[in-house]
Amino acid sequence: MKLKLHENIQFIYELALAQKELQALGVEFEPTSDMRGFISKNSIDPELIKRRAAYFESIDGEFSDYYYIQKYNQTGSVNQYLTHWIYPYKGKFHPQMIRSLLNIIRAAPGDVILDPFVGSGTTAIETQLLGIDCAAIDISPLCVLISKVKTESIEVLGQILEYGHSVAPSTRNVLQSNSFAKIPLEEIQSEKVRNFYKMAEMIALSDESRRRKDFSNSYHLNIEKMTKSIADFKAVRERFGLQLGKVKVEQGDAKELSLPNESIDGIITSPPYSIALNYVANDAHALKALGYDLNSIKEDFIGVRGTGLNKFRLYNTDMSKCFKEMYRVLKPSKFCIIVIGNVTYQNEEVNTTGITIDSCKKAGFEFLEKVDKIIFGLYNVMQREYILFLQKP
Ligand SMILES: C[S@@+](CC[C@H](N)C(=O)[O-])C[C@H]1O[C@@H](n2cnc3c(N)ncnc32)[C@H](O)[C@@H]1O
Structure with missing residues (x-):
């Protein structure tokens, strides 16, 4: 064969x-x-x-x-199929890699896979497609919104099609503008439908602030493209007779997981790469638009607190708490896969990967092996990343 x-x-x-x-x-x-x-x-x-x-x-x-x-794709990029493209989030996983890692750890329908740093929800979509359940957690309310929209909108596609373009974005004064229809977001009963429109608005805000695009145009184009992507998801489910996995997206802190001991069948995740990316500053416009005070939420984000070398110390302490928690919730003999990169600080490579392996071993994990992976496009802060394979004895 x-x-x-x-x-x-x-x-x-x-x-x-x-x-x-x-x-x-x-x-x-x-x-x-x-x-x-x-x-x-x-x-x-x-x-x-x-x-x-x-x-x-x-x-x-x-x-x-x-x-x-992969052909059910509303974008020009091969790995942005179905709802994966929704929101231009930095540092997304390659979805094909996640599907293969799920196979490698032999995850099966009925299992629950945890991603405690789920970001834009890549792990959640890929588990869902393979009929595996997912506990999807992130500290960022924006990531919670993105992950929910990508995995839950399929349940309310009928309502989304009915509302179409008639919902007004909440951050604009609709009375002064003719380009928005007048149904206020708050009047929509279903949280899943509200989330869909909030997301279309967040992408439009990002397009406006980062790419100088017209907000109104972008808002309507996003509604169109998101609806088509969700219809694609439904078409895939029907074509292959998929029993989608259940996804539970929650805002939470990976340092203190609200999950019982030994309740998880596998972990696939990618924590912040040390201090490489400030997830609060990077998504500031969206977090503000969602009504969050950046100063008060940033305390819980890993890799953001402190300055200079102290920032690294705080990162390492926070991550060692996370690894202990990941160890606690994982069932014995199950696998934990961590994708992590080394940052460059003041022209020197910081061995975040080595520190991660040591910290995981201290938490109780057995380190099995690492696979090297090159990174494109972030040369100034980072060149290498690794896929770490760990197991709970
Ligand atoms: C490398 S990104 C994950 C990207 C993800 N793999 C994807 O495909 O989109 C790391 C994530 O960790 C989250 N994070 C930072 N501090 C956290 C904490 N204390 N608890 C949970 N998540 C946290 C950030 O919000 C960010 O989304």
């Missing part, structure tokens, strides 16, 4: 994950001579590979589900 890699695979880490994925799915294999695929050496269930695989485009010439899923 021939397993062909997706055309877009170009990095060594992807090849490493593709092989791990096959192993986890029970395939014994050898690479083809062109290195664009593998030949299985044992008898396998092609349906299982077709349904779950992330890095494989086809199995004996038949396309995988993921090959088709």
Whole structure:
């Protein structure tokens, strides 16, 4: 049986994950001579590979589900399919990598996967697509909103289609403008529908402040594109008969998780990369528009407090609390995967990865291995990141 890699695979880490994925799915294999695929050496269930695989485009010439899923895409970017594109959040996971990591840790329907730094919700969407449940937590109310909209809007698509463009954005004086219809956001009963329109507004605000685009135009275009993406999600669910996983998105602090001991079947996450990105300053316009006082919320964000070297100390102390919590909530023998990068501070590389591994070991985890991953576009603050594989004994 021939397993062909997706055309877009170009990095060594992807090849490493593709092989791990096959192993986890029970395939014994050898690479083809062109290195664009593998030949299985044992008898396998092609349906299982077709349904779950992330890095494989086809199995004996038949396309995988993921090959088709990626085509439900309202953007020009291959990894921004379904609702993944919603909101220009910095530092998003590559969704294909998350699908493969879910396979590698052998996550199955009925399991609960935790991402305590869920950000823009990538882990939540990918678990949902594989019928796996997700506890999605982030300290940022903006991230909670993004993650909810991406995973919950499918439940209220009918209502969204009925409201269409008739909902007024809450941050503009609608009486002075003819370009907005007049249903105030607060009059909408369903929180999920309200969240949808709030999100369209947040993207428009971001477009206006970062890309100097016209707010009103952007607001309406976002409603259009978001609606189409949610319809795509529904079409994918129906086409492949998916039983979507349950996603619970909550605002919370990874230093004090409100989850019982040993209640989680796997963790896939990416914490702030030390002090690389100030998540409060970066999303300041959106957080303010949502009604938050930046000074009061920033105290709980990791990697933001303090100045100079003290900032690193505070980061390390905070993260060691998080790793203890992650260890506490994970079931024995289950896996924890952490994606983390080294920052450059005053022209020197800070070994955030090494500190993370030590801190995880102190929390009780067994460190299994790390896979190197290069980063594009952030050369001034960071060059390398790693996928760390850990296990609770
Ligand atoms: C690297 S980003 C995660 C990005 C995510 N993997 C994605 O695909 O969008 C790190 C996240 O940690 C969150 N964060 C910072 N401090 C936190 C805390 N104390 N508890 C939970 N989340 C926190 C930030 O808001 C940010 O969204």
